[in-house]
Amino acid sequence: MDPVRNPYAPGAGQRPPELAGRGKQLDAFDVVCERIARGRPERSVMLTGLRGVGKTVLLNQLRSAAGARGWGTGKIEARPDQELRRPLSSALHMAARAIAKTHSNSERVDDFLGILKAFALRATADKGMRERWQPGIDVPAVTGRADSGDIEIDLVELLTEAAGLAADIGVGIAIFIDEMQDLAPVDISAICGACHELSQDAAPLIVVGAGLPHLPAVLSASKSYSERLFSYHRIDRLDRESADLALIAPAEREEVKFSDEALAALYRKADGYPYFVQAYGKATWDQAPGSPITAEDVEVAAPTAEEELAVGFFGSRYERATPAEREYMRAMADLSGDEGPVATAAVATELGRKPASLSPARDGLIKKGLIYSAERGTIGFTVPHFGRYLRSVTT
Numbered sequence: 579m580d581p582v583r584n585p586y587a588p589g590a591g592q593r594p595p596e597l598a599g600r601g602k603q604l605d606a607f608d609v610v611c612e613r614i615a616r617g618r619p620e621r622s623v624m625l626t627g628l629r630g631v632g633k634t635v636l637l638n639q640l641r642s643a644a645g646a647r648g649w650g651t652g653k654i655e656a657r658p659d660q661e662l663r664r665p666l667s668s669a670l671h672m673a674a675r676a677i678a679k680t681h682s683n684s685e686r687v688d689d690f691l692g693i694l695k696a697f698a699l700r701a702t703a704d705k706g707m708r709e710r711w712q713p714g715i716d717v718p719a720v721t722g723r724a725d726s727g728d729i730e731i732d733l734v735e736l737l738t739e740a741a742g743l744a745a746d747i748g749v750g751i752a753i754f755i756d757e758m759q760d761l762a763p764v765d766i767s768a769i770c771g772a773c774h775e776l777s778q779d780a781a782p783l784i785v786v787g788a789g790l791p792h793l794p795a796v797l798s799a800s801k802s803y804s805e806r807l808f809s810y811h812r813i814d815r816l817d818r819e820s821a822d823l824a825l826i827a828p829a830e831r832e833e834v835k836f837s838d839e840a841l842a843a844l845y846r847k848a849d850g851y852p853y854f855v856q857a858y859g860k861a862t863w864d865q866a867p868g869s870p871i872t873a874e875d876v877e878v879a880a881p882t883a884e885e886e887l888a889v890g891f892f893g894s895r896y897e898r899a900t901p902a903e904r905e906y907m908r909a910m911a912d913l914s915g916d917e918g919p920v921a922t923a924a925v926a927t928e929l930g931r932k933p934a935s936l937s938p939a940r941d942g943l944i945k946k947g948l949i950y951s952a953e954r955g956t957i958g959f960t961v962p963h964f965g966r967y968l969r970s971v972t973t
């Protein structure tokens with residue numbers, strides 16, 4: 579059918595034509611915002627899951643929901659080797675600008691911006707970016723708060739000020755952090771510390787994070803109280819009904835239908851993973867001669883979808899690995915059967931090596947975000963069906 583009208587959207591962070599099966603998380607977030615606005619204690623929210631399950635698009639959706647309430651919002655995508663201070667100041671600047679629109683006391687807004695600027699100016703230059711960086715805040719810096727240079731102290735002070743500004747007009751601030759597992763340990767620790775302080779004062783500011791399945795382990799390694807500080811939402815595969823809806827609803831708007839067998843075949847292929855739902859949906863649409871889309875159309879289109887996934891979803895990640903890291907993942911793939919974490923000791927046995935000699939490969943893969951360790955002594959792929967993919971490529 580007409581590829582121009584193809585509604586499906588495979589791609590990292592691509593807004594899906596229908597955000598299916600996330601009603602529970604959206605409702606829970608509504609309650610969190612409502613409670614915070616009323617000065618009730620609430621925990622910050624953490625979304626965790628494998629790659630391609632829809633964490634980024636859900637995070638963006640939650641951000642719109644907060645924005646629609648008049649809250650100030652800002653978003654960061656954490657990257658390894660990047661200091662938090664600079665992106666956080668941009669995110670808070672954006673949040674403050676939204677609040678400034680309705681805040682009647684411009685002096686107070688400017689005072690906050692001055693503190694924010696002083697905070698931002700404490701950022702040390704990034705590697706390879708030695709030129710003086712300007713935070714783009716056109717008020718003079720106000721020194722003495724949030725500018726000690728110790729991120730743990732500065733963050734509490736800064737976020738307390740930000741929350742105060744929001745509280746003036748009865749709203750809140752939500753800071754969204756994607757790929758949160760990539761933050762440096764000092765920054766993780768500072769965020770936990772600040773959330774801890776702010777929640778004790780029922781200050782209207784929350785952090786909403788998204789990350790890989792080991793994010794809870796990263797947080798609790800930093801602060802033991804983090805388990806009670808955050809409410810964790812595991813974002814997972816869609817159930818059959820939601821996966822069907824993700825396909826049917828956008829097609830209906832184009833007056834296209836699916837046969838029941840086509841939907842069953844698509845669910846078998848995509849296994850409920852949102853990225854795969856979009857990828858198979860897209861390829862099937864392009865291949866199908868007309869409505870209704872049949873199971874045969876799905877079969878004809880599947881190789882195209884698989885090829886695109888092999889290049890765009892799996893291959894691009896595989897290519898980032900060194901030969902030693904690839905060998906490590908191959909062993910994992912052979913052991914894992916299909917999904918699920920395996921024991922690191924078993925990988926060593928499989929490769930006939932001493933576990934310690936494999937640490938560089940394992941750590942490299944964790945740093946590259948290809949594998950994760952949520953529990954001591956185990957390791958899993960961050961990408962669903964990655965084991966299956968690796969077994970299908972010849973080395």
Ligand SMILES: Nc1ncnc2c1ncn2[C@@H]1O[C@H](COP(=O)(O)OP(=O)(O)O)[C@@H](O)[C@H]1O
Pocket residue numbers: 587588589590591592593594595596597598599600627628629630631632633634635636824852853854855856
């Ligand atoms: N609830 C959903 N329903 C349908 N498609 C979704 C849903 N969530 C995500 N997707 C699709 O899945 C793909 C991956 O989403 P993304 O948010 O980038 O995942 P993650 O951040 O977990 O890696 C995108 O193509 C997106 O359109």
Ligand SMILES: [Mg+2]
Pocket residue numbers: 590591633634635756
């Ligand atoms: Mg993402």
